[in-house]
Structures are given as structure tokens and as C-alpha cells.
Amino acid sequence: MKQLIINPGSTSTKIAVFEDESLVFEKTLRHSNEELSPYHNVADQFEFRKQLILEALKENDIKVESLNAVVGRGGLLMPIEGGTYAVNDRLIEDLKTNVKGEHASNLGGLIARSIADEVNIPSFIVDPVVVDELDDVARISGHPLFERISIWHALNQKAVARRAAKEKFGKDYNEMNFVVVHLGGGISVGAHKKGRVIDVNNALNGEGPFSPERSGSLPADELVRLCFSGKYTEAEIKKMIVGKGGITAYLGTNNAKEVSERAQSGDEKAKLIYSAMAYQVAKAVGEYAVVLDGEVDAILITGGIAYDKNFVQMIENKVKFIADVIAYPGEDELLALAQGGLRVLNNTESAKEYK
Numbered sequence: 001m002k003q004l005i006i007n008p009g010s011t012s013t014k015i016a017v018f019e020d021e022s023l024v025f026e027k028t029l030r031h032s033n034e035e036l037s038p039y040h041n042v043a044d045q046f047e048f049r050k051q052l053i054l055e056a057l058k059e060n061d062i063k064v065e066s067l068n069a070v071v072g073r074g075g076l077l078m079p080i081e082g083g084t085y086a087v088n089d090r091l092i093e094d095l096k097t098n099v100k101g102e103h104a105s106n107l108g109g110l111i112a113r114s115i116a117d118e119v120n121i122p123s124f125i126v127d128p129v130v131v132d133e134l135d136d137v138a139r140i141s142g143h144p145l146f147e148r149i150s151i152w153h154a155l156n157q158k159a160v161a162r163r164a165a166k167e168k169f170g171k172d173y174n175e176m177n178f179v180v181v182h183l184g185g186g187i188s189v190g191a192h193k194k195g196r197v198i199d200v201n202n203a204l205n206g207e208g209p210f211s212p213e214r215s216g217s218l219p220a221d222e223l224v225r226l227c228f229s230g231k232y233t234e235a236e237i238k239k240m241i242v243g244k245g246g247i248t249a250y251l252g253t254n255n256a257k258e259v260s261e262r263a264q265s266g267d268e269k270a271k272l273i274y275s276a277m278a279y280q281v282a283k284a285v286g287e288y289a290v291v292l293d294g295e296v297d298a299i300l301i302t303g304g305i306a307y308d309k310n311f312v313q314m315i316e317n318k319v320k321f322i323a324d325v326i327a328y329p330g331e332d333e334l335l336a337l338a339q340g341g342l343r344v345l346n347n348t349e350s351a352k353e354y355k
């Protein structure tokens with residue numbers, strides 16, 4: 001079975017073609033702040049990203065007609081259990097209307113369906129960012145008007161945790177306790193207890209460590225003051241939290257690799273901010289280790305920034321007293337999406353219906 005896989009992230013669109021589980025072709029289409037800045041919202045990037053994908057397929061002589069399915073990473077939907085979902089009209093409607101807000105992965109389902117429909121093949125999404133397995137106690141925020149919700153890098157965190165369980169421990173994911181850290185354009189840290197993620201920072205709505213383009217948790221009183229200062233619109237303040245927060249706000253770039261290089265070549269501000277990001281991630285690891293009652297089999301660090309050994313080392317120095325740190329740079333998301341689609345195409349699983 002040949003599938004096109006589409007994984008739109010905040011700063012990139014990763015694509016691949018798999019023949020069953022074998023990779024035929026893979027490409028990361030990177031999008032700089034400058035390229036994305038003309039688009040007012042994520043949905044406006046639909047045509048831009050779709051055309052880049054079609055061009056990449058053409059350049060590599062892959063015909064859309066040769067595909068059996070298209071799988072996209074989705075999306076900010078209603079909270080749902082994990083699994084593979086057929087992209088139905090309801091799902092498209094919710095992605096188009098941003099039912100739970102804007103997110104790059106909303107484009108995954110939209111572009112997958114659009115390409116698949118042209119050649120009459122099925123389209124799917126797998127383990128979207130809204131997979132919700134929180135313990136009830138973790139939902140309590142501190143005020144009844146605010147409920148904590150689960151928005152995180154579910155697909156990659158789970159794929160990496162399954163891989164570590166199998167490769168490093170020879171066990172099933174459901175037997176293990178891990179703290180998993182995803183370091184991408186956004187950062188999420190999750191407590192995986194016997195196959196369920198019982199607590200995780202909402203990486204999209206101002207919780208947890210800051211990241212290349214998100215502020216993470218901010219001092220609440222200061223934030224309220226800013227909101228009522230009359231200096232900023234609601235949209236501008238939201239952008240300070242997601243899109244133009246974190247490293248982007250401090251250093252004017254969302255490129256952590258560039259910041260790492262600047263830090264190493266003597267830029268003191270870059271060094272301070274980059275170290276502060278590692279410091280906040282390490283603090284979060286400690287927090288989620290407590291969620292697991294200190295029973296942590298390993299700390300897994302993944303995502304694009306995990307390619308930076310110095311950054312991983314900064315975290316490891318602070319958390320190695322908890323458990324061993326294992327780095328999985330990049331991500332297993334493309335394969336995880338392909339496997340999700342394949343389970344349905346091979347009839348080992350039925351596609352779930354999004355209602």
C-alpha cells in the first residue's frame with residue numbers, strides 16, 4: 001500500500017511517501033517567519049503548503065494517481081481517544097472553522113482530503129494533538145472558570161515512547177513509565193503512566209516551558225495588566241503567547257539551530273535565553289516525574305531541538321538524578337502516521353468516525 005503522509009508543524013511541513021512501512025521518499029519543507037508572515041491565519045496557508053507538497057512529489061516523480069491513501073496529522077478537534085480517523089465532512093468542517101482554535105496540524109486533514117479527493121482515494125488523520133487521557137485531578141487549574149485541557153505532541157510522544165519501550169526495555173508501552181519531552185516549534189512534556197498520558201502541559205495555550213515561538217506560562221497578573229493596557233489588541237496578545245513568543249520574542253528568530261550557533265559563538269543574550277529554555281524544560285521534567293510518584297523508567301527527549309547535543313546535555317545535567325535520559329532527535333511522526341493509515345488499509349483496524 002502506497003501512502004502520502006503530510007505533517008504540518010508550526011515552522012515546517014514534513015512529507016513522506018511510504019510503501020507499506022518502507023520509506024520511499026521524505027522531505028522537510030521549512031517555512032521561515034518571512035514566508036509565513038503574509039498569511040493572517042493558518043487556514044490561509046492551505047494553498048501555499050499544498051502547492052509545495054505537489055511540487056515536491058512532481059520533482060521526485062511520484063504520481064498522485066499511484067497512491068492508495070493520504071494521511072495527514074490533525075488537528076485541533078474536539079477531545080477524542082487516540083486512533084485513526086477517516087477525514088469525513090464533520091471533521092473537515094471542524095478543521096475549517098477552527099472549532100478548538102488554530103493550529104498548523106489543522107492543515108494536515110484539510111490538505112490530505114483535498115489531494116485524496118482528486119484521485120478518489122481515502123484520507124485519514126491519526127492521533128491528533130487533542131488526544132486526552134488526563135487524570136481528573138490534572139484537569140483542575142486553580143479556578144473553576146478555567147479547566148486544564150490536553151493539547152500536545154501526542155503522535156510523536158507516543159511513537160517515541162512505544163519505540164523506547166520496545167528497543168531499550170524489550171517491553172510493551174503499557175508496562176512503562178516515562179517522562180517524554182518534545183522540543184519543536186512548541187514544547188510539550190508529558191507523564192506517560194502505563195500507556196496513558198495522565199498529565200501534560202497544554203503546549204498551545206500558554207502552559208509549560210517557553211519554546212522557539214511560544215511564551216509558555218507567563219506571570220498571570222502582568223498578563224492581565226497588559227491585556228487592559230489599551231496598547232494591544234486581543235490578536236496581538238495571543239500572538240505574543242503563540243507564534244511570536246518565546247525565543248522569537250527575545251531574539252527575533254524561531255530557528256533554535258541559529259540560536260544555538262549564536263550562543264556558541266559568544267552572543268551572550270542568545271546564550272542566556274537558550275539556557276533559560278533548557279532550564280524551564282528541566283523544571284517541567286521534575287514536575288512530571290512527581291506526577292509519576294518518582295517511578296520513572298526513563299526520560300525521553302525528542303523533536304528537532306534534540307539534534308542539539310549541548311541543549312540535551314543542559315537538560316540532562318539537571319534531571320539525570322531522576323532517571324536515564326535517552327534522546328530521539330527529530331521525530332517518528334511520519335512512520336506513526338503511515339502505520340495508522342496502514343492498519344486501516346490492511347483491515348487490522350477500522351477507521352474511527354469523528355462525530
Ligand SMILES: Nc1ncnc2c1ncn2[C@@H]1O[C@H](COP(=O)(O)OP(=O)(O)OP(=O)(O)O)[C@@H](O)[C@H]1O
Pocket residue numbers: 008009010011012183184185186187212254255256257258260303304305306307308330331
Ligand atoms: N541541530 C539543531 N540544533 C538546534 N536546533 C535544531 C537543530 N535542528 C533543528 N532544530 C530546531 O528544531 C526546531 C523545529 O523542530 P521541529 O521540526 O520538531 O518543529 P515543528 O515540526 O516545526 O513544530 P512542532 O514540533 O511544534 O509541531 C527549529 O527551531 C529548528 O531550528
Ligand SMILES: CCCC(=O)O
Pocket residue numbers: 010103129151152153184185186187188202203204
Ligand atoms: C501542541 C501541539 C503541537 C504543536 O503545536 O507544537
